[in-house]
Amino acid sequence: MVLRTTRTELDTDNWTMTEEAFDVVVVGSCMTDLVSQTPRLPKAGETIHGHKFFIGFGGKGANQCIQAARMGAKTAMVCKVGKDFFGENYIQNFKDNGVSTKFVGQTADDATGAASIIVNDAGENAIVIVAGANLLLGNADLLQALPALRCAKVLVCQLEVRPDTSLQALRLAQENNVKTIFNPAPAVPDLDPCFYRVSDVFCCNETETELLTGVVVANVEDAGRAGQELLRRGCSAVIITLGSQGCVVLSGQEPSSPFHHVPTEPVTAVDTTGAGDSFIGALAFYMSTYPTMPLHEIARRANQVAGISVQNIGTQTSYPSKEDLPNDLF
Ligand SMILES: Nc1ncnc2c1ncn2[C@@H]1O[C@H](COP(=O)(O)OP(=O)(O)O)[C@@H](O)[C@H]1O
Ligand SMILES: *[C@@H]1O[C@H](CO)[C@@H](O)[C@H](O)[C@H]1NC(C)=O
Numbered sequence: 001m002v003l004r005t006t007r008t009e010l011d012t013d014n015w016t017m018t019e020e021a022f023d024v025v026v027v028g029s030c031m032t033d034l035v036s037q038t039p040r041l042p043k044a045g046e047t048i049h050g051h052k053f054f055i056g057f058g059g060k061g062a063n064q065c066i067q068a069a070r071m072g073a074k075t076a077m078v079c080k081v082g083k084d085f086f087g088e089n090y091i092q093n094f095k096d097n098g099v100s101t102k103f104v105g106q107t108a109d110d111a112t113g114a115a116s117i118i119v120n121d122a123g124e125n126a127i128v129i130v131a132g133a134n135l136l137l138g139n140a141d142l143l144q145a146l147p148a149l150r151c152a153k154v155l156v157c158q159l160e161v162r163p164d165t166s167l168q169a170l171r172l173a174q175e176n177n178v179k180t181i182f183n184p185a186p187a188v189p190d191l192d193p194c195f196y197r198v199s200d201v202f203c204c205n206e207t208e209t210e211l212l213t214g215v216v217v218a219n220v221e222d223a224g225r226a227g228q229e230l231l232r233r234g235c236s237a238v239i240i241t242l243g244s245q246g247c248v249v250l251s252g253q254e255p256s257s258p259f260h261h262v263p264t265e266p267v268t269a270v271d272t273t274g275a276g277d278s279f280i281g282a283l284a285f286y287m288s289t290y291p292t293m294p295l296h297e298i299a300r301r302a303n304q305v306a307g308i309s310v311q312n313i314g315t316q317t318s319y320p321s322k323e324d325l326p327n328d329l330f
Contacts, residue, residue: 023073023288025152027169028061029160031113032086060158067281070321076100080137086112103145150176153288170198187211202235224259264303274315279306
């Protein structure tokens with residue numbers, strides 16, 4: 001593999017010995033959310049007035065990284081933003097949350113990823129995502145981040161950057177005995193089967209599970225059966241999140257591996273945007289901090305963290321920090 005035989009890698013070997021190791025490295029996306037609240041969604045060619053506008057930080061990769069950082073993990077983000085206002089602003093957001101920006105690249109060739117979101121008073125939305133600079137994250141960026149990737153405790157990847165970039169990052173991690181979490185989001189029906197074999201924990205929601213397995217997930221038993229199918233494809237463990245029902249956890253490669261349903265405490269949800277990312281960020285924190293903790297216990301705690309995020313408005317703005325969480329979660 002090209003990445004293993006370059007001179008740069010020899011140079012970076014020295015670096016590994018002198019630089020700090022990260023608990024959690026995320027290779028993924030950054031997006032700026034531009035949100036307008038309007039009485040209704042506009043028609044083609046129409047201009048309407050909204051009553052509120054705000055800018056939020058999003059992108060699945062960045063969300064997951066920030067949740068892990070807020071819980072106390074030493075984190076680094078490997079991503080690409082534009083040489084523009086939103087890119088500068090996002091880098092400051094990482095710094096404000098204690099995330100290392102050493103591997104955040106800025107490009108003049110495309111704009112920072114953006115999601116233009118219109119939400120009407122009925123709560124329906126229309127969204128345009130322009131991935132922009134996220135799609136320029138590639139092997140050269142992984143090579144730069146290789147020293148950090150190799151000695152991380154946990155690597156987390158999703159599918160909002162080029163799939164071959166995510167797959168390569170997961171492979172590099174696995175070759176170096178770094179635990180991997182893969183979140184196949186946004187969902188795709190034709191996922192490269194190599195992703196299963198490089199996932200120590202394959203974590204997806206109901207929609208993604210249905211698209212990947214063809215199993216309609218209407219209840220916990222369905223999720224268990226779909227999880228068994230995902231395990232058969234080669235992941236070491238599977239977690240399927242089920243909203244207010246918590247999640248199911250499976251590990252071991254037996255075709256009939258039993259599944260654990262891990263329910264969560266009922267809460268009054270006000271905004272579930274980004275709940276899955278909060279769950280995965282918490283999962284990464286626990287896997288890196290407590291490497292021998294059983295996965296069902298990690299999932300029980302991650303349910304509680306994500307359960308707090310749904311009781312607050314916004315995406316990253318709803319993610320709890322260590323100080324906001326009960327001591328028994330640590
Ligand atoms: N209504 C809710 N009540 C309590 N916890 C929730 C609720 N919705 C989501 N969660 C928590 O967030 C996790 C992820 O939610 P889910 O809806 O499955 O993901 P996504 O954000 O991808 O749609 C769940 O496993 C659960 O821990
Ligand atoms: C699951 O995640 C996808 C993004 O991949 C999202 O569009 C969908 O609404 C989520 N599904 C559920 C049931 O939460």
